[in-house]
Amino acid sequence: MKIAVTYQDGDIFQHFGHTEFFKIYDIENTDIVKTEIVSTNGSGHGALAQFLHEHSVDTLICGGIGGGAQLALSQAGIKLYGGVTGKADDAVNDLLNNKLDYDPAVKCAHHEQEHGGAGHTCGAHGCGKHH
Numbered sequence: 001m002k003i004a005v006t007y008q009d010g011d012i013f014q015h016f017g018h019t020e021f022f023k024i025y026d027i028e029n030t031d032i033v034k035t036e037i038v039s040t041n042g043s044g045h046g047a048l049a050q051f052l053h054e055h056s057v058d059t060l061i062c063g064g065i066g067g068g069a070q071l072a073l074s075q076a077g078i079k080l081y082g083g084v085t086g087k088a089d090d091a092v093n094d095l096l097n098n099k100l101d102y103d104p105a106v107k108c109a110h111h112e113q114e115h116g117g118a119g120h121t122c123g124a125h126g127c128g129k130h131h
């Protein structure tokens with residue numbers, strides 16, 4: 001199994017579509033046998049699922065993630081654990097021990113929280129209209 005985590009300074013980066021790095025964990029049985037930090041090289045929302053697929057990732061742990069990215073991951077056969085915060089290493093260990101606290105109905109949460117219901121200013125990154 002290969003688990004990828006959106007990654008920044010040891011923590012789970014909270015916006016999948018803007019992540020610059022993934023930490024990828026190679027798992028055998030329930031042990032981490034190898035880790036590496038890989039750059040997304042500026043890949044955006046649409047390309048990130050393919051990027052993970054090309055790295056043979058089958059599981060993703062992340063914070064916020066939009067519906068389009070969720071669909072792309074699903075189509076690539078990648079299992080999603082979203083809405084997770086904290087240290088990347090802790091989250092992987094929790095997942096391996098069936099203790100990971102995640103949100104099965106995760107959304108691109110920053111829309112409502114930061115900008116309210118009147119609209120948001122995510123710009124052109126594809127998760128909504130610029131108001």
